[in-house]
Amino acid sequence: MSKTLFWYIFWPLLRVFAMATCALAVMMSFAGLLRPLTENGLDMRQVNQMLLYLTPAMSTYSLPVAALFAATIVYGRFASDNELTAMRAGGVSYLSLRGFSIAMPALVLGLTVATISLIMLCFVVPIFSLRVQEIIYSNIAKVIASDIERDHEVDFAGMGGSWHVFAEEARLQPADPNQPLVQRVELIGPAIVTYQSPDPAAPDMLIPRDFSLARSAMVTIQRSGEGKPWGDLAVPMATLTVHLTDGLKFPREFYGNVQAGVEDTTFGPVDIPSPIHENVKFLDVKRLTELAENPGSGERVQNILADVIQREQEAKCLDEIARQINLGEESGYRFPSEAESDTFRIGGNGATAVNAGGELIVTAPARGDQTRTVWMEQAHGSQVTLRAEAKEIRVRAKPDRLAHRVTISIELYDTLLHTQEGPSERLSFIRSFSEAMAPDVRAVESKTLADFQSDPEITANDAMWLHHEEVAVNNSARSELHGRASFAVSCLILVMIGCGLGTVFKSGNMLNAFAVSFVPALLSITLIFCGQQAATHVPFDMGAAFHDPLPTGIAFIWGGNLVVLAGAIYLTMRLQQR
Numbered sequence: 001m002s003k004t005l006f007w008y009i010f011w012p013l014l015r016v017f018a019m020a021t022c023a024l025a026v027m028m029s030f031a032g033l034l035r036p037l038t039e040n041g042l043d044m045r046q047v048n049q050m051l052l053y054l055t056p057a058m059s060t061y062s063l064p065v066a067a068l069f070a071a072t073i074v075y076g077r078f079a080s081d082n083e084l085t086a087m088r089a090g091g092v093s094y095l096s097l098r099g100f101s102i103a104m105p106a107l108v109l110g111l112t113v114a115t116i117s118l119i120m121l122c123f124v125v126p127i128f129s130l131r132v133q134e135i136i137y138s139n140i141a142k143v144i145a146s147d148i149e150r151d152h153e154v155d156f157a158g159m160g161g162s163w164h165v166f167a168e169e170a171r172l173q174p175a176d177p178n179q180p181l182v183q184r185v186e187l188i189g190p191a192i193v194t195y196q197s198p199d200p201a202a203p204d205m206l207i208p209r210d211f212s213l214a215r216s217a218m219v220t221i222q223r224s225g226e227g228k229p230w231g232d233l234a235v236p237m238a239t240l241t242v243h244l245t246d247g248l249k250f251p252r253e254f255y256g257n258v259q260a261g262v263e264d265t266t267f268g269p270v271d272i273p274s275p276i277h278e279n280v281k282f283l284d285v286k287r288l289t290e291l292a293e294n295p296g297s298g299e300r301v302q303n304i305l306a307d308v309i310q311r312e313q314e315a316k317c318l319d320e321i322a323r324q325i326n327l328g329e330e331s332g333y334r335f336p337s338e339a340e341s342d343t344f345r346i347g348g349n350g351a352t353a354v355n356a357g358g359e360l361i362v363t364a365p366a367r368g369d370q371t372r373t374v375w376m377e378q379a380h381g382s383q384v385t386l387r388a389e390a391k392e393i394r395v396r397a398k399p400d401r402l403a404h405r406v407t408i409s410i411e412l413y414d415t416l417l418h419t420q421e422g423p424s425e426r427l428s429f430i431r432s433f434s435e436a437m438a439p440d441v442r443a444v445e446s447k448t449l450a451d452f453q454s455d456p457e458i459t460a461n462d463a464m465w466l467h468h469e470e471v472a473v474n475n476s477a478r479s480e481l482h483g484r485a486s487f488a489v490s491c492l493i494l495v496m497i498g499c500g501l502g503t504v505f506k507s508g509n510m511l512n513a514f515a516v517s518f519v520p521a522l523l524s525i526t527l528i529f530c531g532q533q534a535a536t537h538v539p540f541d542m543g544a545a546f547h548d549p550l551p552t553g554i555a556f557i558w559g560g561n562l563v564v565l566a567g568a569i570y571l572t573m574r575l576q577q578r
Contacts, residue, residue, distance in 0.1 A: 500571030531556030
């Protein structure tokens with residue numbers, strides 16, 4: 001008899017639960033598709049792939065609501081038809097752990113759904129959520145074109161600075177089958193603004209450095225390949241080069257005697273960091289546990305650490321050049337070179353070098369009518385192949401942590417070139433070359449988070465950012481672990497309170513069942529997400545009065561379930577006494 005009654009209740013529960021899960025999953029999948037569809041202009045293939053990957057995640061998020069709805073409507077129908085009264089008359093209790101009880105099918109459904117939810121949240125949902133993001137950003141050129149069409153602006157944030165692209169129109173170029181990792185988009189009426197920090201102690205404060213304008217531009221994006229976006233933080237996701245047509249480039253401020261604009265036809269190449277970050281929603285439980293134990297290994301901390309290392313390496317390179325130039329030697333500064341490579345020297349009579357926000361500005365006083373008082377020489381062996389005299393020289397250094405080399409860029413303003421073909425004037429002239437890292441510059445790469453945290457020379461801003469991101473990563477990982485556990489537990493708790501609510505209110509139709517079950521579902525699930533948000537919002541003021549929001553967030557994450565559990569216990573005791 002007990003087996004017959006069990007399946008008599010369980011099959012309707014399972015049937016309603018399955019239908020509710022499918023309906024909610026479909027609605028939530030289309031809702032999740034709406035934003036990327038409108039913002040990123042997905043094609044039909046991407047839409048189908050996103051629906052495929054969104055369905056498992058949305059099905060998991062719909063489990064507690066579907067289970068609650070199923071328990072409320074099935075037990076409400078049994079109560080309204082007096083079938084539960086007949087079971088009680090036959091000696092079946094509402095809840096008993098020793099034998100069959102009326103609530104046992106709901107308890108079995110709740111335990112099953114809770115187990116499935118926990119497995120899906122820990123291992124399956126993170127994988128599919130990451131796949132969704134990879135589909136959105138699989139075509140970076142299309143993302144750029146969509147941003148231009150929508151906002152006429154694209155913001156590329158990079159380490160140690162940032163740059164913006166403004167354009168009137170964007171035209172996506174057809175893909176080349178012979179170059180699958182190359183993407184192109186044409187910009188009409190582009191303007192590129194690069195930013196820099198005027199104060200190394202405050203790298204987050206940025207001001208415009210220079211401007212590039214053109215009639216049109218071809219943006220070429222060379223992807224580095226596929227793989228986990230945060231697998232190696234030193235590897236950029238792609239490099240971007242902008243080829244300007246009828247271009248003009250000029251700095252925000254002119255140093256020395258420079259008065260003219262600067263013609264240029266190329267911007268870049270520059271690294272594009274991956275737009276897919278190490279979001280805790282994309283991580284399985286193993287990686288979340290690792291982050292909770294060692295927050296310093298998280299992407300957010302490593303990015304700040306890489307930024308600090310890069311700026312220190314740049315400063316060491318530029319400071320050594322400035323030191324030798326400011327000694328006043330007429331021979332200037334000779335860049336180290338390798339065998340059979342061209343050598344470069346820069347200098348000037350009475351030249352001075354100033355490190356201004358990540359670039360070295362070399363100027364010299366004018367002598368009579370002679371305003372081009374700084375120079376650069378390029379030689380091959382003992383033969384000078386090029387000499388450039390200019391009003392101003394700007395030197396930039398970009399360390400490459402993978403190759404252990406430094407790319408030097410020398411830009412001359414208002415230049416007179418002397419080559420084998422004869423003299424010629426240029427508004428601008430650029431030479432770039434690579435050299436091996438000096439031992440002291442390379443030694444910076446081995447510094448760890450602990451080294452910088454105990455370094456007395458680190459700026460207060462860098463120390464604050466490192467500590468802030470470490471706390472934020474720890475809170476994100478721990479709140480996500482608690483959130484997934486609480487979400488799975490809510491499946492069981494919501495089923496039990498749905499069973500009691502359906503029995504008490506006799507909510508046998510869908511509208512009544514939805515009205516009765518709406519409040520506990522909203523309370524439990526909303527507080528889980530509110531708690532996760534509260535735990536991850538770490539204030540920047542982390543002084544003596546700093547209050548870690550993690551305990552408050554965890555209290556919210558479990559608070560909703562505790563309130564619903566109290567309601568379930570009350571209803572169970574009330575029904576057990578009847």
